Amino acid sequence: MSEQRVSENAPAIKQRASDEIERRKQELIDLSLRIHATPEIAFQEHKSSAMLADFLEAQGFALERGICEIDTAFRATYGSGEPRIAFVAEYDALPGVGHGCGHNIIGTAAAAAGIALKSLLQEDGGGTVLVIGTPAEEAAGGKVYMVARGAFEGLDCAMMVHPGNRNTFVAYALACLELEIEFRGKEAHAAARPEAGLNALDAMVAAFSNLGLMRQQIRDSARVHGIITEGGQAVNVIPSFTKAKLLIRTEEDEYMDEVLKPKVLACFEGAAQATGCQLIYKWGEESRYKTMRTNMALAEAYRDNVEGLGRTTVMPESKRSMGSTDMGNVSQVVPGIHPAISIAPPDVPIHTEEFRELARSESGHAGLLDGAKALAMTGIDVLLNPDLLKRMKDEFAQTGGRPSDSAG
Ligand SMILES: [Zn+2]
Ligand SMILES: [Zn+2]
Incomplete structure (x- = not known):
């Protein structure tokens, strides 16, 4: 033609x-x-x-x-x-x-x-x-x-x-990035010897509270949402292991890297420090939208x-x-x-x-x-x-x- x-x-x-x-x-x-x-x-x-x-x-x-x-x-x-x-x-x-x-x-x-x-x-x-x-x-x-x-x-x-x-x-x-979280603590009898445990569920709850507070200080358009996928096994045992999955979204790719990732991570690090639990995390960069x-x-x-x-x-x-x-x-x-x-x-x-x-x-x-x-x-x-x-x-x-x- x-x-x-x-x-x-x-x-x-x-x-x-x-x-x-x-x-x-x-x-x-x-x-x-x-x-x-x-x-x-x-x-x-x-x-x-x-x-x-x-x-x-x-x-x-x-x-x-x-x-x-x-x-x-x-x-x-x-x-x-x-x-x-x-x-x-x-x-x-x-x-x-x-x-x-x-x-x-x-x-x-x-x-x-x-x-x-x-x-x-x-x-x-x-x-x-x-x-x-x-x-x-x-x-x-x-x-x-x-x-x-x-x-x-x-x-x-x-x-x-x-x-x-x-x-x-x-x-x-929106840009969208997955975050996988694990907290590792220490089991103990929840009534007989709770003081011997490190509560991985407390760490997770504290982290989600931190995220909730953080939301006031991030851009309106940013999104952080997640679920707790493992929260403990038995009511009478201090949970030694918890797991969560989150998605983090922003209108700009740069805001994700420069601001939101460090802020979100700090919420989990702070919770780990407060509870004495170990934090293990993984960003899903290979599948990032x-x-x-x-x-x-x-x-x-x-x-x-x-x-x-x-x-x-x-x-x-x-x-x-x-x-x-x-x-x-x-x-x-x-x-x-x-x-x-x-x-x-x-x-x-x-x-x-x-x-x-x-x-x-x-x-x-x-x-x-x-x-x-x-x-x-x-x-x-x-x-x-x-x-x-x-x-x-x-x-x-x-x-x-x-x-x-x-x-x-
Ligand atoms: Zn669809
Ligand atoms: Zn579609």
Whole structure:
């Protein structure tokens, strides 16, 4: 495709991509429903990932399965040369509530956008379209490992669309870090000789009290929340061992490192000193979610495309409205977007049974098709508009690009 010709015909080319998705409507809906009916949790998405990979392979994509040493990750590639445009598929379900986050729509929309873009590309030169299958968004963060293992290197952009209860084009997501805590004390008879013990439960209770007091002195947007997973074995024994798990979240990656980590740790160290117990802790840095850095140039292109389909977009009400996502890690190594497409009334949140049912309803199907079209059309903008590509890259260089291991 010569640049000159296609720029002039961009609306017509977008229409062709949209028609391609419309033509395949029934098979796309069937695929989404099959994934919905086969809910598989983190890293166990064997059937779901195979459904998507087989579908893309049948359409002429070259498939690499089990990439990044993850069985249920894949990469589907078509075409060659630059730009290299990736659509990101998710397909994991939640324990209990199944596809309550609607990842059947994310996976299918990414595949559909890939197929629509492929129909416009030649096999040799002119650009590459990829669909990257990323497991375990809901737990453990498959993309965290895939970023660290280079799955997103050499791309010009990475885009996905998440079903939600609003149409958005900007996403914020908090950095999120896990902390595992153990206190080790000394057992003693709780009535006969309590003075001989070191109470590991007292240490844990004191630490949680410290955290509660600390909350007044941290930024409003920061979050510290946890559970005690082991609190002792018998009522008449001074507990010698307790365990807890916490998540710590911030709006800025730097605030996590420079302020919140030391403050949280001090709460536990103080409790250890006060009780005489030994503190053992482990930060989950290897699975840390980073903040989402929406590439605004790309996000605005997506907004124009999705609004062209008759949807009205809004800005998220608060920066923490979606918690955390491993797409944040992707957005720090390549220009990325994580818009939401509405399939639900505003008062129905994700991770509910009601949302799960919507993810296989007519409004779910409409979100799937519109989301896929908007992604494909945004891919066409990247392909045909060198100015957009330059603005994306300049913005990324200024605000985004940091090496994937910068969090340490
Ligand atoms: Zn979710
Ligand atoms: Zn989700």
